[in-house]
Amino acid sequence: MFVDARAVGETRSFAADVAVVGGGAAGLSLAVALEAHGLDVVLIESGGFAPEAATQALYAAASTGAPYPVPTCRLRQYGGTLNHWGGTTRPLDAFEFERHDWVPHSGWPIGAADLAPYYPRAAAVLDVPRADFAFDPAERDSQGLPPLLGDSGDFAPVVWRRTQPGATRVGDKYRDAIAESRRIRCLLHANATQLVTDGESRTVETLRLGVLGGGELRVRARHVVLAAGAIENARLLLDSGGLGNAHDQVGRCFADHGFHLLGWVLVTHPGSWLREERFMRALPAPGLRRDDTGFAATPAFRRRRKSLGFSMIAGPFDPVDEAGPGAAGVRELTRGPDGQRVRRPKTAPGDVPQSDTRWMGLLAVVEQSPNPQSRITLGHERNALGARNAVIHHALQEADWRSLRTSAEAFGVAVAKAGHSRVRLAGIDGQRWIQGGGGHHSGTTRMSDDPKRGVTDRHGRVHGVANLWVAGSSLFPTAGWAHPTLSVVALSLRQADRLAEVQKS
Amino acid sequence: MPRIATPTPGGSSARRNFLLGTLRVAAGLALLRPTAAHAARTPGPLARPDLSTRRIAGLGERLAREDRPTAERLAREVAAELPLWLRLAGTRRRMQAARRLCLDPRRVAADLDAGRVLRVDGWILARSEVALAAWAHQQT
Numbered sequence: 001m002f003v004d005a006r007a008v009g010e011t012r013s014f015a016a017d018v019a020v021v022g023g024g025a026a027g028l029s030l031a032v033a034l035e036a037h038g039l040d041v042v043l044i045e046s047g048g049f050a051p052e053a054a055t056q057a058l059y060a061a062a063s064t065g066a067p068y069p070v071p072t073c074r075l076r077q078y079g080g081t082l083n084h085w086g087g088t089t090r091p092l093d094a095f096e097f098e099r100h101d102w103v104p105h106s107g108w109p110i111g112a113a114d115l116a117p118y119y120p121r122a123a124a125v126l127d128v129p130r131a132d133f134a135f136d137p138a139e140r141d142s143q144g145l146p147p148l149l150g151d152s153g154d155f156a157p158v159v160w161r162r163t164q165p166g167a168t169r170v171g172d173k174y175r176d177a178i179a180e181s182r183r184i185r186c187l188l189h190a191n192a193t194q195l196v197t198d199g200e201s202r203t204v205e206t207l208r209l210g211v212l213g214g215g216e217l218r219v220r221a222r223h224v225v226l227a228a229g230a231i232e233n234a235r236l237l238l239d240s241g242g243l244g245n246a247h248d249q250v251g252r253c254f255a256d257h258g259f260h261l262l263g264w265v266l267v268t269h270p271g272s273w274l275r276e277e278r279f280m281r282a283l284p285a286p287g288l289r290r291d292d293t294g295f296a297a298t299p300a301f302r303r304r305r306k307s308l309g310f311s312m313i314a315g316p317f318d319p320v321d322e323a324g325p326g327a328a329g330v331r332e333l334t335r336g337p338d339g340q341r342v343r344r345p346k347t348a349p350g351d352v353p354q355s356d357t358r359w360m361g362l363l364a365v366v367e368q369s370p371n372p373q374s375r376i377t378l379g380h381e382r383n384a385l386g387a388r389n390a391v392i393h394h395a396l397q398e399a400d401w402r403s404l405r406t407s408a409e410a411f412g413v414a415v416a417k418a419g420h421s422r423v424r425l426a427g428i429d430g431q432r433w434i435q436g437g438g439g440h441h442s443g444t445t446r447m448s449d450d451p452k453r454g455v456t457d458r459h460g461r462v463h464g465v466a467n468l469w470v471a472g473s474s475l476f477p478t479a480g481w482a483h484p485t486l487s488v489v490a491l492s493l494r495q496a497d498r499l500a501e502v503q504k505s
Numbered sequence: 506m507p508r509i510a511t512p513t514p515g516g517s518s519a520r521r522n523f524l525l526g527t528l529r530v531a532a533g534l535a536l537l538r539p540t541a542a543h544a545a546r547t548p549g550p551l552a553r554p555d556l557s558t559r560r561i562a563g564l565g566e567r568l569a570r571e572d573r574p575t576a577e578r579l580a581r582e583v584a585a586e587l588p589l590w591l592r593l594a595g596t597r598r599r600m601q602a603a604r605r606l607c608l609d610p611r612r613v614a615a616d617l618d619a620g621r622v623l624r625v626d627g628w629i630l631a632r633s634e635v636a637l638a639a640w641a642h643q644q645t
Contacts, residue, residue: 263627409622412629417617419610424627 002179004048005190005211012217014185016042017503019207019221021192021236023047024080026472027227028170029125029489033496035183039503042219043178043186044209047077049171054212058191058383061231065374065394073439074229078188079171081229081439082485087167088292089126089486090133090160091119095299096480102306103399105253105370106478109449109458115490122489127168128161135159135293154301155414158311160292160483190217193387195224195240195468204243204468210385223467223499225460227492230254230441230474234376235390237445237455237462244445244462247452251376253443254394255368255479262362262408263425265314265415296481297407308400309367309481310407314360362423364408367481369399376444404428440484442476459498460491471495565642567626568635575623576639579632583607583640596644607637 018034020027023045031043047055056076063070075081092112099107123131135157178184189211196206204224209217226233234251237243244250294313301307368374374395378388405428412423448454451463460475462468471492473484569576583603591602606612616622616631623635630638 409624409629412624413617413620413622416622416629416631417614423629425624425629426627 001181001184002186002188004188005209005215005217006213008211008215008217014042014187014217014219016040016185016219016221018042018223018225018499019044019219020225020227020471021207022080022226022228022232022472023078023171023186024227024229024472025082025085025126025170025485026488026492027080027225028174029122030225030227030471030492030496031184031186032125032174032177033493034499035181037496037500037503039183039500041184042221043184044190044192044207044219045078045186045188046191047075048188049078049175051075051077051083054384055189055191058212058385058387059232060381060383061390061392062379062381063392063394065392066396068392068394070392073441074231078175078186079169082168082170085167085169085485087126087163088160089128089163089483090158091115091490092480092482092487093299095302096309096478096482100302102303103308103369103478105372105453108477109447109454114458115487115494118490118493119486121493122486123161125170125489125493126486127163127165127173128486129164130161130291133159133161153298154410155295155312156298157293158296160294160313162291187217191385191387192226192228192236193239193385195236195243197241197243197465201241201243201465203466210387212384221467222503223469225469225471225495225499226445227471229472230444231376231390231392233470233472233474234444235378235388238376238378239388244455244465244468246464249446249451249453249455251444252372252374253370253446253477254374254376254392254441255370255443255476256394257440257479257481257483258364258366258368258400258404260364260366260404260408260428261426262312262364262428263423265360265362266422266424267360295411297410301407301410305406305410307403307406308369309479310403310411311365311481312411313363313365315363364404365481365483366400366404366407367479369397369403370443370446370478371395371397440473440479442473442479442484445470445474446477447475448477460495469495469499561638562642562645564625564628564635565638565640568639569642571625576642579636579639580643583636599644600641603637603640607633607640609633 017039018031019042020031020034021044023031023043027043027045031041034041046058056071059070059074059076061070073081075083077083092115094112097108097111120131122128178186187209190209191211192207193210194208195204196208197204205220207219207221207224209219211217226236228236231254234254237245237250242250292313294311296311297307297309302309373393375393377391377393379391381389383389408425408428412425415421415423445455445462446453447456447458447460449458454463454477456462456470456475460469460471462470471488473479473488475491476484476487565576565580568579583606586606587599587602591599612633613631616633621632623630623632625635625638
């Protein structure tokens with residue numbers, strides 16, 4: 001059932017087996033899974049069913065690092081930031097869970113096998129039509145054509161699935177079920193302001209909730225799960241007396257995927273893979289939900305070049321380059337045999353680029369290395385509920401830029417070696433990290449079996465606090481290059497099983 | 506900028522004219538067949554037979570502007586590799602010879618495999634391709 005906190009009254013307490021803070025992808029999927037285990041859940045959501053400026057303003061934060069799109073990178077309403085999700089996703093590859101010697105602070109305490117059983121279920125939650133993500137060479141539109149990228153082994157074709165029929169809004173999907181649920185009470189317009197613990201901070205006893213316009217609620221639960229996103233999870237822990245921060249780990253290693261419009265790929269052979277529709281990302285539009293296929297740096301390449309996760313997809317993108325692809329006479333190089341000048345096809349939203357495309361933009365999604373200096377802290381300013389605002393210090397390292405340059409150039413070489421296309425790069429030398437492109441915040445309550453190296457254990461339970469858990473991508477020690485939503489939901493489903501076990505025991 | 510010597514074809518003796526003419530025809534025939542076959546097999550942006558000297562030279566011009574010492578060194582290397590008798594054949598023939606020399610698919614692939622890669626105006630190119638562009642710029 002839904003309860004509007006504004007209508008509850010002055011003070012009221014709720015009790016439940018589990019209190020979940022945040023009604024986004026992590027929190028909603030967790031709540032629904034806990035209900036299936038027979039547990040009573042209070043789901044605490046700051047917003048309502050529609051965006052509200054006053055509620056969104058509670059996310060005010062200062063940015064002291066690299067420029068960061070603070071106002072738009074997260075949504076504070078029922079359904080969470082998934083309300084502007086594009087619906088593109090895929091699981092983390094097994095390689096991403098491993099410790100990489102060349103990446104400090106890398107390595108998950110769990111392996112791919114731990115999440116594998118949950119990915120199909122997560123796909124069902126998100127309406128991803130196919131739970132297999134392997135590239136199938138047999139699906140090539142045309143046979144007998146040049147190989148995709150030669151035999152370098154540096155880059156491999158990869159598939160991103162898109163939710164069907166549109167970008168799934170998990171809030172909408174479960175709204176009726178929650179409304180009718182006897183075990184889930186979703187408090188709307190209820191803002192978690194503080195976790196109140198026992199004297200030794202070993203157990204959360206009460207969760208305080210503030211309501212805009214006045215009023216305070218309290219929730220007592222056997223277990224509390226923070227599922228409010230990587231920034232807010234850290235902020236809430238820090239603003240609750242530094243809960244879980246005995247080793248100064250809360251808020252550190254804040255990361256986001258870098259989205260880069262790297263340049264262009266020029267197609268020079270009629271049999272190029274780039275002429276296949278699936279390799280050309282369509283502009284988003286209603287009714288057009290085609291899976292995407294691109295390329296990612298292989299583990300062998302990343303080991304050899306000591307690089308980070310790197311993926312690439314071609315599409316009708318416009319890389320930022322004032323000169324444009326025809327600069328300095330090079331445009332002349334791009335004439336076809338018929339003398340026609342190479343040009344980008346005219347596309348409108350929803351168009352699939354036509355097969356006579358000669359050049360396409362290249363979009364890279366890349367991993368940011370864990371950086372303890374990239375962190376969330378508390379500012380001195382307070383929001384309308386008296387809570388201290390977050391300070392976002394997004395800091396990149398030379399390793400991030402080096403990996404981007406190395407991978408982009410190697411991709412260009414692989415394309416050249418294949419002999420059917422050429423790459424022109426732009427904008428990878430100017431230290432332009434296009435932030436917040438996906439709002440894929442991660443890393444602020446990272447998992448580790450060692451309390452000195454992480455905030456939570458391998459199940460997402462906060463070290464040193466018996467009944468406090470964290471859900472969502474803030475658990476990620478590293479984020480790889482894959483869009484994270486599927487992994488976020490898979491982790492929540494796994495955590496629900498664990499919570500049910502703990503509850504029974 | 507050092508330039509490749511380009512002696513005027515022709516000489517005082519009829520015998521020399523005849524020999525040069527024969528050489529030109531032979532070289533042209535020898536170059537035409539593999540170039541066409543090569544283009545049909547593995548065309549790349551710089552390997553197209555339709556690319557004019559001017560177009561390739563545009564890239565060389567860019568390189569010369571960005572990194573003149575490198576452009577000059579690469580151009581000298583190409584010039585040194587060209588057989589003496591082809592230097593006498595005029596711009597078009599010299600260009601064909603240089604194209605064949607630098608854009609041999611095996612040579613381009615070897616460059617790429619060995620990491621002999623240069624970025625000019627953003628283009629990821631094999632070193633031999635850039636050398637051709639640098640040399641072509643000097644010729645025009």
